[in-house]
Amino acid sequence: MENDLKPRERMLIQGAGALKDSELLAILIGNGSSGKTAHDVAIDLLDLAGDNLHELGKLLPEGYASISGIGYARASVISAAMEIGRRRMASMRPVTIQIVSSRDVFLRFVDRLSDLPHEEFWILLLRRSNHVLAEIKISSGGVSGTVADPKIIFGRALALRASAIVLIHNHPSGNPRPSSTDKSLTNNMREAGIFLDLPVLDHIIVAGKQYVSFADEGLI
Numbered sequence: 001m002e003n004d005l006k007p008r009e010r011m012l013i014q015g016a017g018a019l020k021d022s023e024l025l026a027i028l029i030g031n032g033s034s035g036k037t038a039h040d041v042a043i044d045l046l047d048l049a050g051d052n053l054h055e056l057g058k059l060l061p062e063g064y065a066s067i068s069g070i071g072y073a074r075a076s077v078i079s080a081a082m083e084i085g086r087r088r089m090a091s092m093r094p095v096t097i098q099i100v101s102s103r104d105v106f107l108r109f110v111d112r113l114s115d116l117p118h119e120e121f122w123i124l125l126l127r128r129s130n131h132v133l134a135e136i137k138i139s140s141g142g143v144s145g146t147v148a149d150p151k152i153i154f155g156r157a158l159a160l161r162a163s164a165i166v167l168i169h170n171h172p173s174g175n176p177r178p179s180s181t182d183k184s185l186t187n188n189m190r191e192a193g194i195f196l197d198l199p200v201l202d203h204i205i206v207a208g209k210q211y212v213s214f215a216d217e218g219l220i
Helices: 007-014 021-029 038-048 072-092 102-113 150-159 180-196
Strands: 120-126 132-140 164-170 200-207 210-213
Touching: 007 021, 021 038, 021 072, 072 102, 102 120, 102 164, 102 200, 102 210, 120 150, 132 150, 150 164, 150 180, 164 180, 180 200
Parallel strands: 164 200
Antiparallel strands: 120 132, 120 164, 200 210
16 A cells, blocks of 8 residues: 555655655655664654754754764765755756846845855955856855955955955844944945945845845945
């Protein structure tokens, strides 16, 4: 009977869409341990993330490995599956070659930044008419901050002969509101851009599926 089939067998017969989240995770986990089935372990893993796949995707491999029955090898498999899902979603988004709004910037970066457990600082370099020239990661940091060196930022922009810059970084806390440090940095960057005739058009803060635009908020 189909109800007696294991998740892997059900997937082959009915398709992956017929399986529950816990059953899909059980396939990735493979084998249970200590008297637990792979499905039992999958349920424990979902419980860790509040039964929320989006929150589950934010965990590092060691987070998955904290569940009894998941070693680091299986944790790496789950982490890889989550990353493939992110990249698939990113590949389905239309690639904007001209930036006309803050949302255009957000959509370019949300898939790569929204799940990160640490801060990253990026710059989007634009040609004239706001066509995209390059995306450059400036730094990676900790949970509460990362370094954004104006000398490095403007050095890269000038080297590539950019016409304008957009600043982007993420808040792993999930709160997109800018801190006093964010505001001070943005103001300093804006003033430097005026001096160099290389305007800083916006600063986008990504927090999960939310974002704040300094330009939209009248902060730049």
